[in-house]
Amino acid sequence: MDTTLKEYVIELVKEKGKITFAEFMEIALYHPKYGYYQKENPFGMQGSFYTSVDASESFGRTLAKGFERAIKELDLAPMLCEMGAGSGMLANDILNYYKSESDKFYNDLKYIIIEKSKYLIEMQKELLSKHQGKVEWISFDELDNFEGIFFSNELVDAFPVHRVININGNLKELYVIYYDNKLQYYPEEFSTADLKEYFERLCIKLVDKQIADINLDAVKWIKSLGRKVDKGLVITIDYGFDAKNLYAPFRMDGTVTCYFKHTQNNDFFERIGYQDITAFVDFSALMEYGKEAGLNVVNFEPQWVFLLQSGILDEIKKAKSDLHRARVKSLIIPEGGFGTNFNVLIQSKNVDIPDNFVYNIKSYKIFDKLSKNLM
Numbered sequence: 001m002d003t004t005l006k007e008y009v010i011e012l013v014k015e016k017g018k019i020t021f022a023e024f025m026e027i028a029l030y031h032p033k034y035g036y037y038q039k040e041n042p043f044g045m046q047g048s049f050y051t052s053v054d055a056s057e058s059f060g061r062t063l064a065k066g067f068e069r070a071i072k073e074l075d076l077a078p079m080l081c082e083m084g085a086g087s088g089m090l091a092n093d094i095l096n097y098y099k100s101e102s103d104k105f106y107n108d109l110k111y112i113i114i115e116k117s118k119y120l121i122e123m124q125k126e127l128l129s130k131h132q133g134k135v136e137w138i139s140f141d142e143l144d145n146f147e148g149i150f151f152s153n154e155l156v157d158a159f160p161v162h163r164v165i166n167i168n169g170n171l172k173e174l175y176v177i178y179y180d181n182k183l184q185y186y187p188e189e190f191s192t193a194d195l196k197e198y199f200e201r202l203c204i205k206l207v208d209k210q211i212a213d214i215n216l217d218a219v220k221w222i223k224s225l226g227r228k229v230d231k232g233l234v235i236t237i238d239y240g241f242d243a244k245n246l247y248a249p250f251r252m253d254g255t256v257t258c259y260f261k262h263t264q265n266n267d268f269f270e271r272i273g274y275q276d277i278t279a280f281v282d283f284s285a286l287m288e289y290g291k292e293a294g295l296n297v298v299n300f301e302p303q304w305v306f307l308l309q310s311g312i313l314d315e316i317k318k319a320k321s322d323l324h325r326a327r328v329k330s331l332i333i334p335e336g337g338f339g340t341n342f343n344v345l346i347q348s349k350n351v352d353i354p355d356n357f358v359y360n361i362k363s364y365k366i367f368d369k370l371s372k373n374l375m
């Protein structure tokens with residue numbers, strides 16, 4: 001395994017004395033040449049992890065159905081913007097669905113992708129070549145006056161986080177230092193006043209020695225996104241919880257972790273650039289800071305409920321094989337697979353949400369349908 005990136009980090013830390021964990025994570029994942037997301041396909045069997053997209057094309061087909069209904073019900077421009085599109089498979093599944101099942105919608109639709117990794121942009125362009133002319137790649141800065149549905153799957157968990165620890169009642173930030181010939185943590189004062197503000201705003205209390213992973217990029221992102229959306233929905237799908245649950249005292253070590261070839265580990269300073277680093281999303285922060293930028297919460301719900309609302313049961317009924325059916329079920333079975341820990345936040349701007357809105361269906365109806373269809 002090439003150690004160029006590890007050597008780069010060590011030199012940087014020696015030169016600066018210390019760097020924040022967020023700086024470290026940014027380099028490990030997104031260094032333009034050696035970062036984890038910049039050089040080889042991290043997804044699926046050959047990579048380090050699976051997302052719902054890899055589980056089944058039914059995930060994308062189901063999202064597509066829900067989006068089409070939402071756009072029609074809210075009378076929005078037929079525009080989808082996906083941020084953090086990974087291999088491009090989700091975009092491909094969504095566009096394939098429209099092309100085969102909803103010709104007129106496909107023709108009217110404009111699909112925008114915002115992706116940070118140059119390597120992945122090339123992969124996406126290749127996979128989506130049959131939808132040429134339909135997809136446009138832009139940077140986040142270029143997004144403006146957006147109308148339609150802006151969505152992401154497992155984007156925010158890939159933003160760098162700051163690590164904060166409570167030591168005898170004092171909150172300190174964990175920096176990365178080089179000491180005793182190795183990279184390790186060292187607690188010191190916060191690198192930015194934004195961390196203090198975050199703790200106060202979200203009323204986070206840590207017990208002694210508890211660590212919390214704080215995603216300040218998510219705050220910047222949702223505030224900026226809210227200003228960029230003129231009219232429509234922002235749908236964020238990811239693993240994570242509200243702040244109360246996320247920073248509960250039983251989570252002493254925070255939630256940031258690594259995945260290497262489908263195995264979880266906490267050896268952050270090993271295999272730098274060869275393993276994924278990710279942390280659970282604080283959905284309370286997205287709701288709280290989103291409000292500042294005009295984003296109203298429509299719903300915050302488990303992924304399995306969201307997929308039921310979007311029509312995933314049709315996919316189970318239509319499944320061509322037992323394996324396909326099992327994969328679709330893995331997306332919605334509440335305990336296990338993608339049913340656990342995955343949640344969806346739906347925010348809106350400048351739209352009135354009707355009572356019978358697609359993402360509003362009352363859960364008692366869903367339980368009824370679910371029990372009939374999962375048996």
Ligand SMILES: C[S@@+](CC[C@H](N)C(=O)[O-])C[C@H]1O[C@@H](n2cnc3c(N)ncnc32)[C@H](O)[C@@H]1O
Nearest residue numbers: 037051053084085086114115116117153154158
């Ligand atoms: C965990 S992957 C998820 C990929 C895909 N959505 C899926 O579900 O399979 C995170 C994706 O977000 C992208 N990403 C991370 N930070 C980003 C940013 N600031 N702007 C755009 N894309 C970003 C990564 O390059 C990668 O494509």
